[in-house]
Amino acid sequence: MKVLITGADGMLGRTLQHELQGVEVIPTNHKTADITDAAAFDRCLALHKPDVVIHCAAMTAVDKCETEIDQAYRINAVGTENVASACYRHGAKLIAISTDYVFEGDSPVPYTEFDAPTGGHCVYGQSKWAAEQAVRTHCPNHIIARVSWLYGPGGPSFLDKMLSLADGTREVLKVVNDQRGNPTSTIAVAQALNELLRHPELVGTYHLTCEGEATWYDFACRIFELAHVNQKVIPCTSEEFRSPAKRPANSRLAKKKLEYTLNYKMPSWDTALADYLTRFYTK
Numbered sequence: 001m002k003v004l005i006t007g008a009d010g011m012l013g014r015t016l017q018h019e020l021q022g023v024e025v026i027p028t029n030h031k032t033a034d035i036t037d038a039a040a041f042d043r044c045l046a047l048h049k050p051d052v053v054i055h056c057a058a059m060t061a062v063d064k065c066e067t068e069i070d071q072a073y074r075i076n077a078v079g080t081e082n083v084a085s086a087c088y089r090h091g092a093k094l095i096a097i098s099t100d101y102v103f104e105g106d107s108p109v110p111y112t113e114f115d116a117p118t119g120g121h122c123v124y125g126q127s128k129w130a131a132e133q134a135v136r137t138h139c140p141n142h143i144i145a146r147v148s149w150l151y152g153p154g155g156p157s158f159l160d161k162m163l164s165l166a167d168g169t170r171e172v173l174k175v176v177n178d179q180r181g182n183p184t185s186t187i188a189v190a191q192a193l194n195e196l197l198r199h200p201e202l203v204g205t206y207h208l209t210c211e212g213e214a215t216w217y218d219f220a221c222r223i224f225e226l227a228h229v230n231q232k233v234i235p236c237t238s239e240e241f242r243s244p245a246k247r248p249a250n251s252r253l254a255k256k257k258l259e260y261t262l263n264y265k266m267p268s269w270d271t272a273l274a275d276y277l278t279r280f281y282t283k
């Protein structure tokens with residue numbers, strides 16, 4: 001099976017290049033397959049004839065999307081529309097990576113695959129929601145895989161930011177404690193995608209996030225604890241730590257589809273984080 005990856009030089013794309021098993025991987029990037037150029041992307045699929053496209057390419061700088069709105073929609077929404085319609089024309093299954101930020105975050109319980117997002121409060125989430133709708137409209141043979149709070153080899157991620165901020169120059173770090181989600185390793189996502197690739201009959205929306213929940217503050221504390229970094233962290237509200245983009249208060253995703261169709265369990269975020277730091281972190 002041939003699997004073409006868009007945005008393969010990004011954090012998730014790089015992990016997928018190493019961790020996908022038993023398939024031929026065709027990595028593409030901005031230069032070899034610019035998703036905003038519909039004709040060029042179509043030619044790319046005509047050339048490689050993949051069975052599956054894993055679509056990772058996106059504009060992921062959440063705060064930057066607030067000011068560069070056209071660019072966010074050009075890449076995330078129109079780019080995905082191009083990928084979806086090319087997949088349909090060339091008979092490739094599309095696995096499109098989406099995000100917890102498509103939800104508003106005001107539910108008191110984790111969101112399931114059967115809850116309807118609105119796009120949330122920020123431009124990044126809204127443009128990714130437009131991307132999801134483009135996938136559903138233009139390529140019936142698809143999986144929309146929502147992931148969240150990713151970290152992985154080489155970053156960039158919240159984990160990398162925390163470890164670089166803890167350089168001994170700051171007495172305390174303030175981290176928000178009123179946004180709750182599922183910190184997720186790109187390796188755990190790759191393993192779940194391996195399982196989905198073994199089941200070409202499966203379609204629709206899937207949540208692929210690690211089990212268990214944390215606030216960004218909990219996540220930061222555990223990163224420092226497991227990495228044996230001595231950094232004081234204090235909890236704050238999102239009002240105190242002001243950012244241009246409004247993130248969801250509740251980003252937790254329930255993994256009902258993995259349970260119903262494959263009986264597959266994602267690892268706990270704590271175990272995945274410990275494994276990751278053991279493998280990839282050196283002081």
Ligand SMILES: NC(=O)C1=CN([C@@H]2O[C@H](COP(=O)(O)OP(=O)(O)OC[C@H]3O[C@@H](n4cnc5c(N)ncnc54)[C@H](OP(=O)(O)O)[C@@H]3O)[C@@H](O)[C@H]2O)C=CC1
Nearest residue numbers: 007009010011012030034035057058060099147148149150
């Ligand atoms: N990081 C996270 O915490 C989360 C990510 N996601 C989703 O997962 C996916 C992968 O994210 P992640 O790996 O972290 O993101 P990265 O930002 O690390 O990687 C995205 C890649 O897409 C590339 N790209 C941007 N524009 C284009 C374009 N026009 N044509 C081709 N490639 C392009 C970027 O290239 P360049 O650098 O050259 O612009 C980059 O290599 C995305 O869809 C993201 O929305 C979902 C939830 C959480």
Ligand SMILES: Cc1cn([C@H]2C[C@H](O)[C@@H](COP(=O)(O)OP(=O)(O)O[C@H]3O[C@@H](C)C(=O)[C@@H](O)[C@H]3O)O2)c(=O)[nH]c1=O
Nearest residue numbers: 060062099100148149150158161174175176216241247
């Ligand atoms: C750096 C820093 C951030 N924060 C807060 C800001 C924000 O509310 C939260 C996370 O900040 P970040 O900007 O690192 O993370 P952010 O870019 O919002 O992460 C998101 O990225 C996109 C791509 C996704 O799809 C999401 O799933 C999610 O992973 O932590 C602090 O409280 N203290 C700090 O020192």
